[in-house]
Amino acid sequence: MNNLMPRNDLFLLLGFTAVVLTMPIWLAPFGAGYPDLLQRFMIFGIFAVGFNILFGLTGYLSFGHAAFFGVGSYAAVWSFKLLTLDAIPAMIFAVLISGLFALLIGFLCLRRSGIYFSILTLAFAQMSYNLAYSVLTPITNGETGLQLTINDPRVLDAAMGQGFAGQPVPTLLGQQMSGYAGFYFCAGFLILSFFIAQRIAGSPFGMMLKAIKSNQTRMQFTGFNTRPYALSAFVISGMYAGLAGALLAVTDPLAGAERMQWTASGEVVLMTILGGVGTLVGPVIGAWIIKYFENILSALNDNILARFWSFLPDGVADVVVKVTSKFVGDGWHLTLGLVFVIIVIFLPGGIMEGVRRLAALFRRSGSSSAKPSARTQPAE
């Protein structure tokens, strides 16, 4: 076991797995313990973990990763339509296609670095979005979005003699993927994604990516061709995005072009920065917080607020409701923006920096009052 991964990594992985699998329990008091939202937590967690491999390790900031997310969704839905309703072939197909697409876009965009790279990725993603909306309608079904119909060929299912009565839905070995089954399916992939990201970050290859972020010039004079390193990171993160997009199609088999829009690309950047760029856990937490806000705050309205503040005196309550209503419902972006600004100003390393600072604080106050036996242990 020891040569498979260092002990700290193993503990982190086990802890992460436990937290993820028990989410339906510990998120229930926060009103987020329902499968639909939990699935999204998993899916966007995967998206952010993958994005961090590019942005966090290599330092290349892509503003176009939603394109790969969208391609993953389309590829998965096409697999459902043409091959089989089973989820596994769809996922494989989606990851491969989005990987190829990322190879092409990455090859072109990585000819530049810094802001020019970011702008190029943004341009390609917007191009993909517009193509999906218009020219590529035969593949994407344009504005309506690509969906499953009873008349889809599904050659593999047909060959196996599996018919489907009524509206077709994705399955896993014959099991429907709705509700908690869908959540645990996605959770399995999030844990796997996390594990792979952990391995990459702890490998010589991962160290090279960090070195590229630190000093690309030195890398070149040290004998490394940095382009294929950056391109590999780009393709891997594109495949993660495709996997996330495919999972969204598994839980909700309708792929629309809006998934590729620049706002969606920007969202994953926010998730990563909010949680902590370059950390393993941070991007996942960032994704969860943003999706929580999006779903919970946007569902609040004046009536709910009035009930919430009803303990206040009438006049005061009216004012408070009026003010807080600006921050919920359609105004949830305002709250998100505020939280984002506060975190970036006070914790430039994101939420994970806050966690680290707290841990250091506890360790310091803990060690000053600790028994002598505890103090003999090494600091690390």
Add this chain to the structure above:
Amino acid sequence: MAQPNVVLHVADVHKRFGGLHALADIDLQVEEGKTHAIIGPNGAGKSTLLNVIIGKLPPSSGQVVFDGTVLTGRKPFQINQLGIARVFQTPEIFADLSVLHNVMIPALAKRDGMFTLNMLRSLDSETGIRAEAEHMLEDVGMINRRDMLAGSLSRGDKRRMELAMCLIQHPRLLLLDEPTAGMSRHDTNTTIELLKKIKSRGMTKVIIEHDMHVVFSLADKISVLAQGRIIADGSPDDVRGNPKVQEAYLGGAH
């Protein structure tokens, strides 16, 4: 006597920056296993010459040949893989990584080549490379700083670490751009000793240095550069006695 083996040949190189003729008609031959010093006043074109050799800048004309291979037109990483490493005038290091990792990275470049997709292998399993790097850090006297962030080192330590990063690759040709600048007298002497030790192992070196103590204790041959031209070339004693050099560079200080 056998013909001295020229390992690096800078042939008729010119470099212009707009109207500035930074290198004019440079012809330089460096013999295998020797230490060749390049001295000259500020702005003479010394660093520019190294930049042309390692492919950071293309020459305006002329070419650089290393052991029969034309370097001109090759990428910096290809030139490094041929066995040429460089210490920069302002340290080029991985400031966000630990000292140990800074030294392990070049060792991996030497072992695995310009690109390897070894992303499922654990860095902790690289015990050989790690031991090599620790050994190297011992040689330059920095083993106690192994786990520090490279960016937090003093200027002199950054330089020593950068030297370790180059030495661990066992390059055939080592280019040093003022390797002792910013070091204390004591560290300078340690570095000289270290460089002498490498010399006995047969590594060829080109060294740019302002510190005459360093130059005269290391160099087998000295070329003097002034305003982009080589104005004198020869053994340390020749150069020391050359009146042109006294005028252009030493300025009667000796």
